[in-house]
Amino acid sequence: xxxxxxxxxxxxxxxxxxxxxxxxxxxxxxxxxxxxxxxxxxxxxxxxxxxxxxxxxxxxxxxxxxxxxxxxxxxxxxxxxxxxxxx
Amino acid sequence: xxxxxxxxxxxxxxxxxxxxxxxxxxxxxxxxxxxxxxxxxxxxxxxxxxxxxxxxxxxxxxxxxxxxxxxxxxxxxxxxxxxxxxx
Numbered sequence: 171x172x173x174x175x176x177x178x179x180x181x182x183x184x185x186x187x188x189x190x191x192x193x194x195x196x197x198x199x200x201x202x203x204x205x206x207x208x209x210x211x212x213x214x215x216x217x218x219x220x221x222x223x224x225x226x227x228x229x230x231x232x233x234x235x236x237x238x239x240x241x242x243x244x245x246x247x248x249x250x251x252x253x254x255x256x257x
Numbered sequence: 258x259x260x261x262x263x264x265x266x267x268x269x270x271x272x273x274x275x276x277x278x279x280x281x282x283x284x285x286x287x288x289x290x291x292x293x294x295x296x297x298x299x300x301x302x303x304x305x306x307x308x309x310x311x312x313x314x315x316x317x318x319x320x321x322x323x324x325x326x327x328x329x330x331x332x333x334x335x336x337x338x339x340x341x342x343x344x
Contacts, residue, residue, distance in 0.1 A: 198305060202296055209289055218285060222309030222316075229309075 179253045180232075182241070187234040189241060189249050193256055195226045204228060207255050217248040266340045267319075269328070274321040276328060276336050280343055282313045291315060294342050304335040 180189045195201040201223060208230075212218050220231040230252065232245050267276045282288040288310060295317075299305050307318040319336060321328050 198299070202300075205292075205296075209292075212285070213289075218312040220309065220311045222307065224307045225305040 179256065180249050186236075187238060187241065189230075189232040189245065191230050191249075191252070193228045193230070195228070198225045201226055201228060204255060208252060211248070211251055211255065215244065215248055215251070217244055219248070219252075266343065267336050273323075274325060274328065276317075276319040276332065278317050278336075278339070280315045280317070282315070285312045288313055288315060291342060295339060298335070298338055298342065302331065302335055302338070304331055306335070306339075 179193075180191045182188075183190055193204065195204065205221070205223060205228065208219075208221070208228075217232070220233070222229045232241075232249060234241050234245060266280075267278045269275075270277055280291065282291065292308070292310060292315065295306075295308070295315075304319070307320070309316045317339060319328075319332050321332060
């Protein structure tokens with residue numbers, strides 16, 4: 171079963187197929203703490219989102235595999251794990 | 258003296274005035290190590306570039322102050338410090 175994320179934090183985008191989300195933080199230490207935990211998650215899972223961030227925001231993009239028509243288990247699991255880190 | 262960076266790593270862009278650079282890394286640990294050192298530099302200087310990164314690249318954007326016609330000392334010093342971290 172290829173799960174689609176039921177995850178409101180993330181938006182599913184097409185062409186190319188990907189998940190995107192934007193996270194806001196009260197200050198830089200909070201942004202930094204999240205980024206460190208997301209990095210640890212990437213190292214544990216081998217899933218490396220494209221991330222852009224500034225002092226109090228983080229944008230994450232999870233591209234599906236080239237040519238894929240579904241997001242795939244590992245991407246959706248990573249997206250859910252990121253939501254758990256953020257909430 | 259308002260310095261303009263003599264720093265080849267960075268490109269000066271207009272509208273809005275900013276410095277930009279793209280850094281490539283051999284693997285994720287090297288990217289991670291650079292990002293951690295850049296974060297420490299931001300915490301020390303209070304200068305927070307907009308950063309986007311993936312597994313083996315980091316893009317940094319240093320926007321000049323709103324309406325500024327020059328980049329300013331702190332921005333140029335930060336750009337030079339980033340180059341020192343990267344070289």
